[in-house]
Amino acid sequence: MTHVIERSGTAIGEAGHSGADVRSDVHVRIEIRDGGGLEIQLESRVQPYYGQLIRQQAEEVLDVLGVRHALVQIRDEGALPFVISARVEAACRRAGLGANTRVLPERVSPPSPSAPDQLRRSRLYVPGSEPKYFVSAPLHGSDAIILDLEDSVHPGEKDAARLLVRNALRAVDFLQCERMVRINQLPLGLADLDEIVPESPDLILIPKVESPNQVVELNCRIAEIKADYGVTRSIWLMPILESALGIENAFAIATCSEQIVALTIGLEDYTADLGVVKTSTGAESLYARQRLVNAARAAGVQAIDSVFGDVADMEGLRRWAENSYALGFEGMGCVHPAQISVIHKAFAPTASEIEKATEILKAYDDAHQKGLGVVSLGSKMIDPPVVNRALKLIERARAMRLVP
Amino acid sequence: MAVLEKTELVTNAAGRIVPELVNGRQQVAYQGVGKYRPAGQKAAPPIRTAADYPEDGDKRVPNLQSALGKCGLRDRMVISSHHHLRDGDRVAMMAMEAAAQIGVNDLTWFPSASFPSQKGAIEFMQSGTIHHIEGSMNGPLGDYCTQGKMRGMGVLRSHGGRWQAIQDGEVHIDIAVIAAPTADPFGNCDGSHGKSACGSLGFALADSVYADHVIVVTDNLVPFPCVPWQIQGNNVDYVVEVESIGDPARIVSGTTQITRSPDRLRIAEFVARFLRDAGIMRNGFSFQAGAGGIALAFVSYLTQMMKDAGVKARFVRGGSTKYLVELLEEGLTDYILDGQTFDLDGVRSMANNPKHVATSPFTSYNYHGKGNFASIIDAVVLGATEVDSNFNANVVTHSDGRLLHGIGGWQNCLASKCTILAVPSFRDRIPVIVDEVTTLCGPGEWIDVVVTERGIAINPRRQDLLDAVKGSQLPIRPLHAIKEEVERICGGKPTRPERGDRPVAVVKWVDGTVLDTIWQVV
Numbered sequence: 001m002t003h004v005i006e007r008s009g010t011a012i013g014e015a016g017h018s019g020a021d022v023r024s025d026v027h028v029r030i031e032i033r034d035g036g037g038l039e040i041q042l043e044s045r046v047q048p049y050y051g052q053l054i055r056q057q058a059e060e061v062l063d064v065l066g067v068r069h070a071l072v073q074i075r076d077e078g079a080l081p082f083v084i085s086a087r088v089e090a091a092c093r094r095a096g097l098g099a100n101t102r103v104l105p106e107r108v109s110p111p112s113p114s115a116p117d118q119l120r121r122s123r124l125y126v127p128g129s130e131p132k133y134f135v136s137a138p139l140h141g142s143d144a145i146i147l148d149l150e151d152s153v154h155p156g157e158k159d160a161a162r163l164l165v166r167n168a169l170r171a172v173d174f175l176q177c178e179r180m181v182r183i184n185q186l187p188l189g190l191a192d193l194d195e196i197v198p199e200s201p202d203l204i205l206i207p208k209v210e211s212p213n214q215v216v217e218l219n220c221r222i223a224e225i226k227a228d229y230g231v232t233r234s235i236w237l238m239p240i241l242e243s244a245l246g247i248e249n250a251f252a253i254a255t256c257s258e259q260i261v262a263l264t265i266g267l268e269d270y271t272a273d274l275g276v277v278k279t280s281t282g283a284e285s286l287y288a289r290q291r292l293v294n295a296a297r298a299a300g301v302q303a304i305d306s307v308f309g310d311v312a313d314m315e316g317l318r319r320w321a322e323n324s325y326a327l328g329f330e331g332m333g334c335v336h337p338a339q340i341s342v343i344h345k346a347f348a349p350t351a352s353e354i355e356k357a358t359e360i361l362k363a364y365d366d367a368h369q370k371g372l373g374v375v376s377l378g379s380k381m382i383d384p385p386v387v388n389r390a391l392k393l394i395e396r397a398r399a400m401r402l403v404p
Numbered sequence: 405m406a407v408l409e410k411t412e413l414v415t416n417a418a419g420r421i422v423p424e425l426v427n428g429r430q431q432v433a434y435q436g437v438g439k440y441r442p443a444g445q446k447a448a449p450p451i452r453t454a455a456d457y458p459e460d461g462d463k464r465v466p467n468l469q470s471a472l473g474k475c476g477l478r479d480r481m482v483i484s485s486h487h488h489l490r491d492g493d494r495v496a497m498m499a500m501e502a503a504a505q506i507g508v509n510d511l512t513w514f515p516s517a518s519f520p521s522q523k524g525a526i527e528f529m530q531s532g533t534i535h536h537i538e539g540s541m542n543g544p545l546g547d548y549c550t551q552g553k554m555r556g557m558g559v560l561r562s563h564g565g566r567w568q569a570i571q572d573g574e575v576h577i578d579i580a581v582i583a584a585p586t587a588d589p590f591g592n593c594d595g596s597h598g599k600s601a602c603g604s605l606g607f608a609l610a611d612s613v614y615a616d617h618v619i620v621v622t623d624n625l626v627p628f629p630c631v632p633w634q635i636q637g638n639n640v641d642y643v644v645e646v647e648s649i650g651d652p653a654r655i656v657s658g659t660t661q662i663t664r665s666p667d668r669l670r671i672a673e674f675v676a677r678f679l680r681d682a683g684i685m686r687n688g689f690s691f692q693a694g695a696g697g698i699a700l701a702f703v704s705y706l707t708q709m710m711k712d713a714g715v716k717a718r719f720v721r722g723g724s725t726k727y728l729v730e731l732l733e734e735g736l737t738d739y740i741l742d743g744q745t746f747d748l749d750g751v752r753s754m755a756n757n758p759k760h761v762a763t764s765p766f767t768s769y770n771y772h773g774k775g776n777f778a779s780i781i782d783a784v785v786l787g788a789t790e791v792d793s794n795f796n797a798n799v800v801t802h803s804d805g806r807l808l809h810g811i812g813g814w815q816n817c818l819a820s821k822c823t824i825l826a827v828p829s830f831r832d833r834i835p836v837i838v839d840e841v842t843t844l845c846g847p848g849e850w851i852d853v854v855v856t857e858r859g860i861a862i863n864p865r866r867q868d869l870l871d872a873v874k875g876s877q878l879p880i881r882p883l884h885a886i887k888e889e890v891e892r893i894c895g896g897k898p899t900r901p902e903r904g905d906r907p908v909a910v911v912k913w914v915d916g917t918v919l920d921t922i923w924q925v926v
Binding site (some may be wrong): 045053078081134136183336337 | 666669753803831832893895898901
C-alpha cells in the first residue's frame with residue numbers, strides 16, 4: 001500500500017467513536033483519493049430509518065469542505081445530525097483538508113442572554129467529547145451547562161471536541177440553561193476561542209488563572225473574534241483559580257475585566273499545588289475558599305464553589321453544599337444531574353429565613369409609609385444593612401421561584 | 405423455505421390487517437376493548453383414575469426420554485415449557501433433545517416465553533423436530549421467524565392470553581414439561597427452594613391443569629410432601645430427576661441494579677411524582693412495576709415519597725425485586741402479589757414471608773375469568789418500543805419489524821386504573837413516539853400516561869387525570885408536542901422501513917382475538 005501513501009501523503013483522517021458500547025457517536029474515516037468521486041460506505045444502527053439522511057449529510061459536509069474524491073467509511077451508533085457533521089469535519093481536517101472552512105448546523109434559537117448576576121447555583125459539566133450527554137443535559141434543571149474542553153477531554157481529542165462543542169452551541173436547545181464553555185489552559189485555549197466565540201456562549205470559564213494579564217489577553221482575543229463575526233451578545237468570564245498564586249491574586253483577577261461575573265476555584269489542582277490531601281470536609285482549602293469569597297464580594301462578582309466529585313455520596317454533597325452556602329458561595333459545579341436538586345436545596349434560603357425577611361421588609365414599608373426614620377420590628381430596631389440583606393434574600397428566593 | 409398456508413386477510417376494529425386463519429385454525433379478528441363475548445365451555449383434560457397411578461405416589465421414571473415415551477409422544481403434538489427459570493432454563497431444550505432422540509417430527513413448541521439461551525430451537529426447527537413456536541421469540545429466534553423461515557405462524561400472547569388460550573381450548577397441550585426447583589416423587593412442585601430456586605411457578609399452572617400429560621423435571625427431589633406446593637402432584641404423570649434444571653446465575657440476578665442513566669432516572673422520578681401529585685399515591689393504594697432499570701428506580705423514588713407522606717400501600721405486584729421486598733419489610737405495603745421473581749432477595753422473601761404471595765396468570769391476568777387482579781391495581785408502570793399519537797403502543801417489535809420482546813404481562817397490565825408507559829423519547833436517534841406503531845400490542849384506550857425525559861403526556865380520554873395534576877409542577881405536555889420536539893432533534897421523521905406482505909406471526913389481544921400481524925422483514 002506504499003503507493004497510496006506516496007501519492008496522497010497524509011490524506012487519511014479519522015474522527016469519532018463506534019462500537020457496541022458506544023452510543024450517539026459516529027466514527028468517520030476519510031481517505032482522500034485523486035479521482036473517482038466520493039465513495040461512501042455506511043454502517044449504521046439506524047440504517048433503515050436514517051441511512052439515506054446520513055449519506056446525504058456526509059455528502060453535504062464534504063461538498064462544503066471541498067472534498068470531491070474520497071473513500072468515506074462511516075460507522076454510526078445513532079449519532080444526531082450535529083454530531084455527524086462535526087465528526088465528518090474533524091476527519092477531513094485531520095486529513096489536512098478544509099482547515100479554513102466551517103460547516104455549521106442549523107441554529108436553534110439560543111436562550112435569552114444571561115445577566116451578570118443571574119442565578120448560578122448549579123452548573124452541570126458535560127464532557128466535550130461525549131455527544132451522548134449533550135441533548136439531555138439541559139433537561140435536568142441546572143442553572144447552567146458547561147461544555148467542557150479541558151480536563152474531561154483527552155489531549156488527542158481537543159480538536160474534534162472543539163467542533164462538537166461548537167456545533168452543540170448551535171444545534172442543541174439549552175432551554176433555560178446558561179451556556180458555558182470551559183476552554184483549555186492558555187495558549188491552547190486561544191484556539192478553542194476561534195471555534196467557540198462565534199457561537200456566542202454566555203460565559204467562558206478560564207482554567208488555571210494566576211494573574212490578571214491572562215484574562216486581559218484572553219478578553220482581547222474574544223473581542224477580536226466577536227468583532228470579526230459580528231457577535232453582539234455579552235460573553236461573561238469566570239476565572240478558575242486553581243493555585244496558591246491564583247488565590248493570592250484573587251481580587252486583582254476579579255477586577256481586571258468588566259466581563260468577569262464570577263470567580264470559582266478548582267480544588268483538585270489547588271490541593272495538589274499545596275501538597276495536601278483533598279478531603280470531603282474541605283478543611284485544607286477553607287482559607288482559599290474564604291479568601292476567594294471575600295475577593296469576589298469586594299469586586300462585586302459572584303463566588304462559586306468547586307464540584308463535589310463523589311456522585312454516590314449524596315449526604316456528603318449535601319453537607320458540602322450547605323457549608324459552601326454558609327461561607328458565602330452562591331453555587332457550585334455538578335458532575336451528575338442527580339446532584340442538582342441537592343445543590344439547589346442547599347443554596348436556597350430556608351422557609352424561616354424567607355419568613356423573617358418578609359417581616360423585615362413589611363416593617364420597612366410600614367415605617368416608610370408612616371414617614372418614620374427608624375424601622376422597628378416588635379421591640380427590635382432594624383438597621384439598614386439588615387433591610388438590605390432581607391431584600392437580597394427575597395430577590396434570590398424569587399429568582400428560585402420560592403416566593404411569588 | 406417455509407410454506408405458509410394461504411389465508412384471507414381482514415381489517416380488524418383497530419384498522420390492522422390480520423389473517424383469518426392461523427396454523428389451520430379459524431381466528432376472530434380484534435373487535436375493540438371489551439367487545440368480544442366468548443361462548444361455550446372451557447377445555448378440560450381427560451378423566452384419569454388413581455387406579456392407573458402408583459399407590460405409593462412414586463411417579464419417578466429414569467429420564468425425560470422415557471417419560472415422553474410413556475406420555476405417548478407422537479408427531480405434531482404440542483409440547484409446553486415455562487420461563488420461570490428465564491435465561492437459565494435447561495429443561496425446554498432437554499425436552500426437545502429427548503423428542504429428537506425419539507425421532508418425532510413437527511411438534512409445536514408452546515413456551516410461556518423463550519429466551520436467548522434457547523436459540524438451539526432453531527436447529528430443531530431446521531431438523532424438523534419442531535414445526536413452529538407459539539410463544540414469544542426474541543433475538544435469533546425472533547429473526548428466524550421474521551425472516552419467514554419458520555414453517556408455521558408464530559402466535560404471540562400475553563401471560564393472561566396464554567392462560568385464556570389454554571382454558572378456552574384454542575391451544576391443546578399434549579405434554580407439559582415443568583421445570584421444578586423442588587419436587588417430590590408424587591409431582592408436587594415448589595419454586596422458592598432448591599439450588600435452582602426461582603420463586604413463583606405460576607406460569608406452569610395452567611399447563612398442569614389442562615394438559616393431557618404432565619412431566620415434572622427437578623434437580624432437587626425431596627421425600628413426599630414437598631411443602632409448600634405451587635403445582636399439585638395430582639395433575640402430574642411422571643417425575644424425572646436430573647443433575648441440573650438450569651444455570652442459577654441466569655435464573656435470577658444476584659442483585660438488581662438501579663439505572664444510573666440521568667435520563668432514565670429523570671423518567672422514573674417523573675413517574676413517582678406523577679403518582680404522588682395525581683393523588684394516586686394514598687393510603688391503601690396499589691401499584692405494579694417490573695424489573696427494568698426505570699421501573700426499579702421508580703420504586704426507589706416512590707418509596708421515599710411514601711415515607712415522606714406517611715403513606716402505605718395495600719399491595720404491590722411484581723416481578724419482585726429487592727426494592728419491593730424492602731417495601732414489604734419496612735411495612736410500606738401489606739402484601740407482594742408476585743408473578744415472577746427476579747432476584748435473590750425476591751426468592752428469599754417469597755420462601756420466608758407469608759405476605760409475599762405467589763400468583764398465577766389465572767389470578768392476575770386471565771381475561772376470560774370472573775375478573776382478574778390487573779384491573780384492581782391503581783397504577784402500573786410499563787415500557788414500550790413505540791407509542792403513536794393516539795397512545796397505541798408496541799412492545800414486541802423494533803421499528804424495523806424485527807421481534808424484540810415478548811408481550812409478557814404487558815397487555816394484561818394495561819387493565820390497571822392508570823397505565824403509565826415510562827419510555828425514553830428516543831433511542832439511538834430513533835423516536836419512540838411515532839405516526840403509526842409498527843405492531844399494535846396495546847390499544848390507546850387502555851394507555852393513560854406516557855412519561856418521557858422531555859415531559860409527561862396524559863391521554864386526553866383521561867380528563868380526570870388531567871384535572872388531578874393541574875397546578876402541579878410536573879411538565880405535562882401534549883404527546884404530539886414531545887413527538888415534534890424529538891423529530892426536530894433527530895433531524896426529521898425516520899423513514900418507515902418497507903414491510904413484507906407475508907404474515908409470519910400474529911399478536912393476540914387478551915381475549916384471544918387477533919390484534920395485529922408481524923410481517924416478514926424484507
